[in-house]
Amino acid sequence: MSQDNCQRRTLMRDKAKGKIAGVCAGIAEYFNIEVWLVRIIAVTALIFSSSFVAVIYIAMWFILDEKKPNPADQPSHHLGVKTKVWQAGEPPQRAFRDINQEFSELEQSLQRIERYITSNAYKIDRELDRL
Numbered sequence: 621m622s623q624d625n626c627q628r629r630t631l632m633r634d635k636a637k638g639k640i641a642g643v644c645a646g647i648a649e650y651f652n653i654e655v656w657l658v659r660i661i662a663v664t665a666l667i668f669s670s671s672f673v674a675v676i677y678i679a680m681w682f683i684l685d686e687k688k689p690n691p692a693d694q695p696s697h698h699l700g701v702k703t704k705v706w707q708a709g710e711p712p713q714r715a716f717r718d719i720n721q722e723f724s725e726l727e728q729s730l731q732r733i734e735r736y737i738t739s740n741a742y743k744i745d746r747e748l749d750r751l
Contacts, residue, residue, distance in 0.1 A: 629650055630650075631646060631647070631650045631684060632646050632650075632684055632685050632686065632687040633645070633646045633680075633681070633684045633685070633686050633687060634646045634649055634687045635686055635687070636687075636689055637649075637655060639659070640681075641677075641681040642686065642687070643677055643680045643681055643684065644658040644659045644662055645658075646684060646687065649687075662677065
């Protein structure tokens, strides 16, 4: 195995992506799951287990090292252009029209494929490929 494949992961707090101390963000990164899912699990566990989860969270806050910020992870200071209509805040009618147009193009493509497969040309091409 190469060095990249067997790279060891360490559990660290990710304060840049965290809300309070970055514990949930660090756990999410360690297990490669979504941060919001870890937060929901933590809040649910806090509700149903009295203060035990709060004690664990605070302990992890003090025990875990903070992840060093990576310059590549820093957001750039330029504005991104949203490419989809529904991302740009356009009216739903226009979004529906664009989506409908995409589906129409896919439908036409599918019809062309179906016409070719059911034609004699497909059967001849298939027989020639077998030779």
